[in-house]
Amino acid sequence: MSADEKRILVTGGLGFIGSFLVDALVKKGHRVRIYDNLEPQVHTSGEIPDYVNPEAEVVQGDIRDYDTLLKAMDGIEVVFHEAAMVGMGQSQYQIKKYVDVNTGGTANLLDIIVNHKREEIQKMVVAASQSSYGEGAYLCKDHGLQRPGLRDDDQLAEGHWELFCPVCGGPLEAVGISEKAERICYAIYAHTKTDQEEMVLNIGKAYDIPAVALRYFNVYGPRQSLSNPYTGVAAIFMSRIKNENPPVIYEDGEQSRDFVSVHDIVQANLLAMEKGEANYESFNVGSGERVSIRQVAETLEKVYGQEQLGVEITGRYRSGDTRHCFPTIEKIQTRLGYKPSVTFLQGMEELVVWSDGQEAVDQFEKARSELESRGLA
Numbered sequence: 441m442s443a444d445e446k447r448i449l450v451t452g453g454l455g456f457i458g459s460f461l462v463d464a465l466v467k468k469g470h471r472v473r474i475y476d477n478l479e480p481q482v483h484t485s486g487e488i489p490d491y492v493n494p495e496a497e498v499v500q501g502d503i504r505d506y507d508t509l510l511k512a513m514d515g516i517e518v519v520f521h522e523a524a525m526v527g528m529g530q531s532q533y534q535i536k537k538y539v540d541v542n543t544g545g546t547a548n549l550l551d552i553i554v555n556h557k558r559e560e561i562q563k564m565v566v567a568a569s570q571s572s573y574g575e576g577a578y579l580c581k582d583h584g585l586q587r588p589g590l591r592d593d594d595q596l597a598e599g600h601w602e603l604f605c606p607v608c609g610g611p612l613e614a615v616g617i618s619e620k621a622e623r624i625c626y627a628i629y630a631h632t633k634t635d636q637e638e639m640v641l642n643i644g645k646a647y648d649i650p651a652v653a654l655r656y657f658n659v660y661g662p663r664q665s666l667s668n669p670y671t672g673v674a675a676i677f678m679s680r681i682k683n684e685n686p687p688v689i690y691e692d693g694e695q696s697r698d699f700v701s702v703h704d705i706v707q708a709n710l711l712a713m714e715k716g717e718a719n720y721e722s723f724n725v726g727s728g729e730r731v732s733i734r735q736v737a738e739t740l741e742k743v744y745g746q747e748q749l750g751v752e753i754t755g756r757y758r759s760g761d762t763r764h765c766f767p768t769i770e771k772i773q774t775r776l777g778y779k780p781s782v783t784f785l786q787g788m789e790e791l792v793v794w795s796d797g798q799e800a801v802d803q804f805e806k807a808r809s810e811l812e813s814r815g816l817a
Contacts, residue, residue, distance in 0.1 A: 444469065446562070446713075449516045449651075451475045451503060451549070452523035455482060456664045456671075457567065459491060461520060464706045466495045474643075475512045476523070477502040482665045484799075491663060503545030510552050518593065518713060521549060521566045521640065523781065524633065527670030528571060530757065531629035535813055542632030550643045561649050565712045566640040566724065568653040569633035570698075574624035576765035578612035580605040586612060590626060596757040601691050603763055614696065614730075614764035619722050619771055621654070626760045641720060650719040652712040654705075657726040657767055658667055658785060661702030662794035674788070677737050678744075678795050686749040687741070690761065693734030693753050698726035698766040701782035701790075711776040718776055724767035727780045727787075745793045759815070 448465055452458040453474030465472045474496050476817070478486060488498060503523045508766045513519075522543045531538040544567075546601035553561050588603045597721045603612050625631045637653040644651025660674035669676060677687040708725040737751045772778040782790075 446470045446518045447473050447515050448520065449475055449513060450520045450522060450576065451545075452521075452567075453496070454478060454489060454492060454498070455522065456661070457702055458520070458522040459489070459493070459524065459660060459663055460661075460706050461709055462493050464710060466493050468710070470497040473512060473516065474498045475501055475503070475509065479525070479755055481668050481670070484667055489663075499530065503548060504540055506548050506552070510556060511617075513552055513557050517560060519549070519553070519561065519565070520709060520713075521546065521564065521636070524567065524636070526629065527687055528627045528629050528760065530670045531627050531632070532760070533588050535628050536626050538632050539657060540779065542629075543635040546636045546639050552638055553649070554643060554647060558647060558649070561629045562711055564640055564644055564649060564651040565709055566636055566651070566653050568637035568655040569630065570655055570657045570726075570767065571627065571630035571725070572623040572625060572634040572637070572655065573617050573621060573765055574626045574680045575603070575762045577617040577621060578603060578605075578616050578764075579611060579615050580608065580612055582610065583607040587622060587624070587737055588612065589624065590760065591763065593759075594605070596691075599692075599755060601694070606805045614766070616768035617724075617805075618633060618768045619724055626762070637722060641722070645720055652717070652718045652720075653722040654708050654712060654725050655678055655722060655767075656705060657698040657700050657724065659702055659705050660699055660791060662790060663702075664791075666795060666798055673697075673733060673734055674740070674791060677740050678791060681740055681744050681746050681749060682795060684746070684749065687737035687755060688752045689733055689737060690754055691763075692755070693730050693737070693751065695732050695761070696732045696764045696766060698729060698779070699731050699736065699784055699787065700727040701723060701787040703782050704778075704780050707781065708772060708776075708778055711772075715776050721771075721775070723772040723776070723778075724769050725772060725778075726767040726769050727782070728769050730766045731784055731785050736788075739788045740792065742791050744795075751775050
């Protein structure tokens with residue numbers, strides 16, 4: 441084993457992001473162990489995916505299973521904690537599962553590190569989330585930077601989608617949100633992702649174990665489940681298009697986000713591991729491009745050659761949805777040398793090429809009916 445080679449555990453390493461991270465770590469010469477439970481909602485076949493890196497060791501186990509996780513930590517020096525239940529809307533009714541997996545699973549991991557592996561672990565990197573911010577940041581021409589919070593149901597019912605200054609009631613301009621902004625969680629998922637971040641950083645500081653939190657924005661790319669209706673919007677739209685159904689968009693489609701390629705997420709993780717400047721810090725990870733939800737749907741249709749499907753703009757809304765949320769990425773660029781390498785169009789083209797031949801069960805209507813039955817949409 442060379443001096444630069446690390447023994448690394450990637451929780452959730454069979455998933456969308458985790459598997460690409462595993463590939464990159466193996467390519468760099470590290471010894472990688474994957475810990476993953478093959479969550480049925482993501483891995484519908486129940487089998488280890490064929491894209492798994494053959495040079496990585498696979499341990500099948502649940503992050504909630506303390507004893508199995510303890511065994512998987514044997515000899516590990518670096519931990520990338522990617523395992524989590526994902527989905528804002530679903531977290532509002534599968535509350536116990538989200539808390540048990542995300543918060544409880546992270547507690548298991550940290551308890552093992554502190555009480556069994558404290559002298560061995562050299563670094564922890566946790567996948568945090570932009571959802572922790574809630575609604576984004578805005579600028580009022582008279583009153584400066586504002587965080588107006590969620591829009592109320594009365595406003596949304598009238599189709600007034602944009603936010604207004606809480607001081608003067610005037611119009612607001614959406615601006616990038618920085619790591620210094622207050623985090624205001626509007627869903628159980630967001631609370632649990634905040635828990636993961638704060639717990640890892642807390643234990644890292646308490647025991648002098650270098651720890652880093654990466655706040656992912658809207659990640660997309662190959663290997664994302666096209667049959668999971670609670671995954672990212674790009675994959676949901678892709679599933680609709682492949683089944684010759686128009687993408688369905690709430691509100692007017694002009695709500696905006698930052699869509700970041702999985703390849704740039706991997707870049708950020710490698711930098712977080714390798715650079716001491718990352719220690720004990722949180723970083724936004726995005727592309728630096730602001731994109732509307734309508735633009736995502738229309739771009740995918742155009743690249744896939746299905747423009748005739750059109751886009752269904754419902755004019756309806758979902759409880760807890762935010763209007764605009766996109767990051768400033770100066771911190772990770774300046775401190776770690778992060779450089780987004782995949783443009784939005786390049787990433788959409790890659791997603792479409794990969795999706796050809798992939799199974800895509802369109803379960804959007806099922807997911808929508810579940811939300812509606814609970815008064816969440």
